[in-house]
Amino acid sequence: MFDERLTINTERLTLRPFGPRDARHVRAIIDDGAHTTALPPGAPGHPAGISQWLSQGVHELWRSGQGIHLGMWARDTVVGSISVFKAQWGAGTAEVGYGVHPAHRRRGYATEAVRGLTGRLLGEGVLRRVELRANSDNAASLRVAEKAGFLREGLLRGAGFEDDGPHDLVVFGMLKGDGAAFAEHRLTSDRLVLRRFSRRDAFDVVDAVRNDPEIARWMTWAAGYTLERALEWCTRLAHASGQGYGGNFAIEPKDGGRLAGAIGVQREDHERGDAEVGYWISPWARRRGYAVEATQMITAHLFSLGFHRVHLLAATGNHASQAVARRAGFIEEGILRQALPVPGGRADAVVFSILNGENSWQ
Structure with a gap:
């Protein structure tokens, strides 16, 4: 299981779990209408749900033993979030996903966060393989995966689903020792x-x-x-x-x-x-x-x-x-x-x- 206090510092970012003290930051993201991209899956879309989500909901993934959600902090601002999920401890594998607030994109935060988190997970021997999946028509996410050092491994046809229907997914992987x-x-x-x-x-x-x-x-x-x-x-x-x-x-x-x-x-x-x-x-x-x-x-x-x-x-x-x-x-x-x-x-x-x-x- 991941450390519930997992904190990773990169050159510009701090990656750490969300907590009750972050309520005003989450509220600002919801008010901006950016909760679907800047916060982890399951985040509330209305301020009334913030307290419950910060005390319980955002930690359910960690309690399941399958991963953890982390906020991307640039100084005192939440610029996005990154998650590890689908962890299979016996196989030593997991998947990463992320989202960045639209106001903070094109600054390399996603790449920096993916590199920092993946480097920690593979470098400390917790995992031997980390996977990342991106819609084949999402050029920005494809570039993040490549810039973070992941290798493109294949295409899953129709494996993703968005509001506009199914999407092909490109699978990227990184193994311990790669690079x-x-x-x-x-x-x-x-x-x-x-x-x-x-x-x-x-x-x-x-x-x-x-x-x-x-x-x-x-x-x-x-x-x-x-x-x-x-x-x-x-x-x-x-x-x-x-x-x-x-x-x-x-x-x-x-x-x-x-x-x-x-x-x-x-x-x-x-x-x-x-x-x-x-x-x-x-x-x-x-x-x-x-x-x-x-x-x-x-x-x-x-x-x-x-x-x-x-x-x-x-x-x-x-x-x-x-x-x-x-x-x-x-x-x-x-x-x-x-x-x-x-x-x-x-x-x-x-x-x-x-x-x-x-x-x-x-």
Whole structure:
């Protein structure tokens, strides 16, 4: 049976069970008319049913031993919900499903939640297989499954039913150990090793974040950064990337010394063959070309795996990050208005990209 207090923290979300204290948030969703998509199946459509549902109804799935409903929280807002159901403990299998409030879609919350929950269930050995089903004509859900790293396994004809009639369902699956090859892979160059984060990196991470005005200027997560948060990142969050080719990697100089920074792959679109990279460099490792070298290493590897395009974003005021992109061979494409959250608000972003075949340094 799942832990009734199951809580999962991802980069932007907290996934946790609903409780009586959430009444006003559920009421707001019902008032918006979004309860059929943002709340789990069986949620009330009228405020009169909220109290009973939060104390009893939403927990029936957990009491049955077959799953659990979790809310998707972005800070103090419920942006959706995600559920595990049809758990078969003897077989080690279960299915996941989710819904996002219409006002919070197109922000990657569903993919992040699916990755976080699936990574916990498979990573801790609770399950060996997680399944996800989506209507064959629901392009958004199909993309979520693929971006979360699930493999498309087949089509169930007429297996789904909506208000407008039957729908074919696409079946996706993820097995324990899927995608571990890249997550465990060590990329090396003449000077650098890109590897998974470990507990020992936490002290260097917190030192870099606490004492550097540049990181504090551009990274929204840097405010009030603590050793506890660094430990959580290095031992758990940095590893919860699901099956895709992406993930977060520590940048380590081959000649030793302290952690040089981090680089990650995110927002992979396997249908388009496009992925985004991002990086930060520790204060003591700057002006040595490490960010450029690490970006080229990750990009070359993505191209070798079949991606066609790699892009990155840099705030218009972040001239150092823009210089890294240019030196790594990326081409400036334009400005995305208010595309990046920064401390105190949002910033316009310069978008850079490189296509497979343009990388003369590979």
